[in-house]
Amino acid sequence: MDKIVFVQNMDFESVFVLKMVLGFIISFLLTYFTIPSIIKISRRKNLMDEPTMRSSHQRKIPNLGGIAIFFALGVCAPIFAYELFDQYKFLFASLVILFFIGVTDDIVVMRAYKKLIAQIIVSVLMVVGSDVRIRSFFGLFGIFELNYYFSIFFSVLTFIVLINAFNLIDGIDGLAGGYSILSSGLFAISFYRLGEYNFPLVVFCVIIIGSVSGFLRYNLSNVRNNKIFMGDTGSMILGFLLAFTAINFIDVFIDKGDFTKPHYHLLSAPVIALSILIIPIADTFSVILIRLMKRKSLLKPDKNHLHHRLLELNLTHRRATLAICTIYLLVIATVYFLRQMNVNLLFLIVFSIGMFLSFLPFLLKKLFDK
Numbered sequence: 001m002d003k004i005v006f007v008q009n010m011d012f013e014s015v016f017v018l019k020m021v022l023g024f025i026i027s028f029l030l031t032y033f034t035i036p037s038i039i040k041i042s043r044r045k046n047l048m049d050e051p052t053m054r055s056s057h058q059r060k061i062p063n064l065g066g067i068a069i070f071f072a073l074g075v076c077a078p079i080f081a082y083e084l085f086d087q088y089k090f091l092f093a094s095l096v097i098l099f100f101i102g103v104t105d106d107i108v109v110m111r112a113y114k115k116l117i118a119q120i121i122v123s124v125l126m127v128v129g130s131d132v133r134i135r136s137f138f139g140l141f142g143i144f145e146l147n148y149y150f151s152i153f154f155s156v157l158t159f160i161v162l163i164n165a166f167n168l169i170d171g172i173d174g175l176a177g178g179y180s181i182l183s184s185g186l187f188a189i190s191f192y193r194l195g196e197y198n199f200p201l202v203v204f205c206v207i208i209i210g211s212v213s214g215f216l217r218y219n220l221s222n223v224r225n226n227k228i229f230m231g232d233t234g235s236m237i238l239g240f241l242l243a244f245t246a247i248n249f250i251d252v253f254i255d256k257g258d259f260t261k262p263h264y265h266l267l268s269a270p271v272i273a274l275s276i277l278i279i280p281i282a283d284t285f286s287v288i289l290i291r292l293m294k295r296k297s298l299l300k301p302d303k304n305h306l307h308h309r310l311l312e313l314n315l316t317h318r319r320a321t322l323a324i325c326t327i328y329l330l331v332i333a334t335v336y337f338l339r340q341m342n343v344n345l346l347f348l349i350v351f352s353i354g355m356f357l358s359f360l361p362f363l364l365k366k367l368f369d370k
Helices: 002-044 065-080 082-087 091-108 112-129 148-169 175-193 196-219 231-252 269-276 278-293 306-311 317-337 343-369
Strands: none
Touching: 002 065, 002 196, 065 082, 065 091, 065 196, 065 231, 082 091, 082 196, 091 112, 091 231, 112 148, 112 231, 148 175, 148 231, 148 278, 175 196, 175 231, 175 269, 175 317, 196 231, 231 269, 269 278, 269 317, 269 343, 278 306, 278 317, 278 343, 306 317, 306 343, 317 343
16 A cells, blocks of 8 residues: 555656646747747837837837747646646636737837726736635734735735736846746745645746746847847736735645645745745835835836846846846845744844845945945
């Protein structure tokens, strides 16, 4: 009997590893070999991102790289992580809606309120239709289980904020792609450590990493004719998926009374999820504070984002991206060693570090100017 169980476990592990390997390789190759055609068509049809006052690039660049990312995800995820699409019925539909809105915006530029309506629809589909929601604060601010309707409201708001926050950090080469790879990698490791019931989420995260890795080959290229941006198509889809994985991570630690699955206990779960997404969240909050202090419209674009301030310190795009990703990993390492700390104190530490790092380039520039 023991030998039979051992063999079954070995088979399960082998299938899981095979799904991860094939998911990564195929998603990478699909993106890698699709983008040259997208670049060629974009240049022929003049579907390019025009430089503006807010842009950090000086010439027209194709901005439809998100199409390749969506293509790779759309092919690989339903094959290698099909369990997620059985469990979350509206997941694929939500991705398709965001894809359509993103491509439309990248080509003809949509009104902000239209994009917001689409984001609300997608968020409601996932939160209400697929029941992907934040159910508890685990004692954060003294709050534990959330009222159902407040849970829906807060979860929808979380999706919308993260979709837009991730969209806002997509301003320099490699940042949005590199950050999504690091975040997905951290979630993949976390889900793997939480047991086989979360293996489909591990595979899903690996597929995201593969598809974005194929995109970065071109996004970070020094050859002008090979360069491409992910556009709103890519940034909205990746922001949505990071929100999806973050909420699922928090949900793992909630006891739903299902005795067929193991129950894990970690009161700092929401703060750990926050720390994994701290860069876009802290960057968005810092920009809002700066605009409020300068009495400017919250909706008016500017160059107060973290990556803009790093470029003002004469860093190149690659060095600015490397600096942000390095600091991000240091924050994650700090949170990992403090994960058993009181959830409110840990939240204060994480949020304070995030805000400090967001304002640090601004303070350094002020110091150097003197």
